[in-house]
Amino acid sequence: MAAESKGAIYGAIVANLGIAIAKFTAAAFTGSAAMVAEGVHSLVDTGNGGLLLIGLHKSKAPADETHPFGYGKEIYFWSLIVAISIFAAGGGISLYEGILHVFDPSPLQDPTWNYVVLGIALVFEGGAFAVAYKQFRRATGGGPIWESIRRSKDPTTFAVLFEDAAALLGLIAAFAGVYVGHLLEDSRFDGIASITIGLILVATAALLGRECKGLLIGEGADPEELRAIRATLGADHAIDKIHKLLTLYFGPHTVLLTTEVEFRDGLSGQEVEEAVDRMEKAIRRTHPHVHHIFIEAESIAETTRPPGQS
Known part of the structure; x- marks a missing residue:
């Protein structure tokens, strides 16, 4: 283009x-x-x-x-x-x-x-x-x-x-x-x-x-693209909830994405890392102009706590 x-x-x-x-x-x-x-x-x-x-x-x-x-x-x-x-x-x-x-x-x-x-x-x-x-x-x-x-x-x-x-x-x-x-x-x-x-x-x-x-x-992605990104994140089996989803254009073809997600209970730290890697690849595959991705896990301590522990 x-x-x-x-x-x-x-x-x-x-x-x-x-x-x-x-x-x-x-x-x-x-x-x-x-x-x-x-x-x-x-x-x-x-x-x-x-x-x-x-x-x-x-x-x-x-x-x-x-x-x-x-x-x-x-x-x-x-x-x-x-x-x-x-x-x-x-x-x-x-x-x-x-x-x-x-x-x-x-x-x-x-x-x-x-x-x-x-x-x-x-x-x-x-x-x-x-x-x-x-x-x-x-x-x-x-x-x-x-x-x-x-x-x-x-x-x-x-x-x-x-x-x-x-x-x-x-x-x-x-x-x-x-x-x-x-x-x-x-x-x-x-x-x-x-x-x-x-x-x-x-x-x-x-x-x-x-x-x-x-x-x-500073403009973010349009609502249609945000819905598509949210759907891509939500499709991963490790995700329980998606909270914040923020985007910002740093140029016509360069987007910054930050999101706060909640992982399913009982996941280990290794599984969380693998899930983050999967989501980043999935987003870049369907939205190649999203160059910078920051995924923050809400209450990361909870996600690494063994099942049944309170």
């Missing part, structure tokens, strides 16, 4: 950089605020791709004494930086350009360049969105889209999806602004389109930031 995410990010960087150059070229010929906003949007997306690659690279660093559970959360931090970048650079500049052109509209220019660039960008962004959506659905296993986003622990998948969706909406807004502005001979609609693009980017940044915040604070 990491290789697929990295491939999608590289593809998005190349496409966004080319589209940004085309949009700025069109803006230079037409003076369109919407095209400037779209150029900034694509340029920000290009930079954000680089930030995600930095996060992916740093998250692969091996665990050490200062970070015994690894550096998996690096990708959560850099995804949050992407959200801030979209909000400040993308949304802020687009809103500024839009407000400026609404209060001080530029003379209308031939929109041909705008239509050509927007049409080409729509094709490329549409293809990019289709690829990102397909990879996201493959990674999350289907289900309702918003539920899948909330359950996903890999922000690179939904960050690219958010950016591509925002890009498509921004292109539609830019096209509408240019078209309506020339239809009514009022260039203020061009500025309104830029403001709309800015609001789209601000909303995208807010959604991405909210998801990254939850991952940074």
Whole structure:
């Protein structure tokens, strides 16, 4: 999945950089605020791709004494930086350009360049969105889209999806602004389109930031996975009761599991050790992303007490 995410990010960087150059070229010929906003949007997306690659690279660093559970959360931090970048650079500049052109509209220019660039960008962004959506659905296993986003622990998948969706909406807004502005001979609609693009980017940044915040604070496994882990533990004949079951993601594919169990009466210390070993192997077999497992026996003295002794 990491290789697929990295491939999608590289593809998005190349496409966004080319589209940004085309949009700025069109803006230079037409003076369109919407095209400037779209150029900034694509340029920000290009930079954000680089930030995600930095996060992916740093998250692969091996665990050490200062970070015994690894550096998996690096990708959560850099995804949050992407959200801030979209909000400040993308949304802020687009809103500024839009407000400026609404209060001080530029003379209308031939929109041909705008239509050509927007049409080409729509094709490329549409293809990019289709690829990102397909990879996201493959990674999350289907289900309702918003539920899948909330359950996903890999922000690179939904960050690219958010950016591509925002890009498509921004292109539609830019096209509408240019078209309506020339239809009514009022260039203020061009500025309104830029403001709309800015609001789209601000909303995208807010959604991405909210998801990254939850991952940074610390999210556990979803209820369905917890039930499956509990069932795996409970299937061992040495277990009498399962009390606490706590999980925490230290990265998209690294989970810490701690649990407190009660063993059947009469087990020897050796049998308890064998049971713990069996359970750890069973969990790792069915949940390979659970890298760290800590099983605590409640009242271990009771489990080692010979039968009948009080």
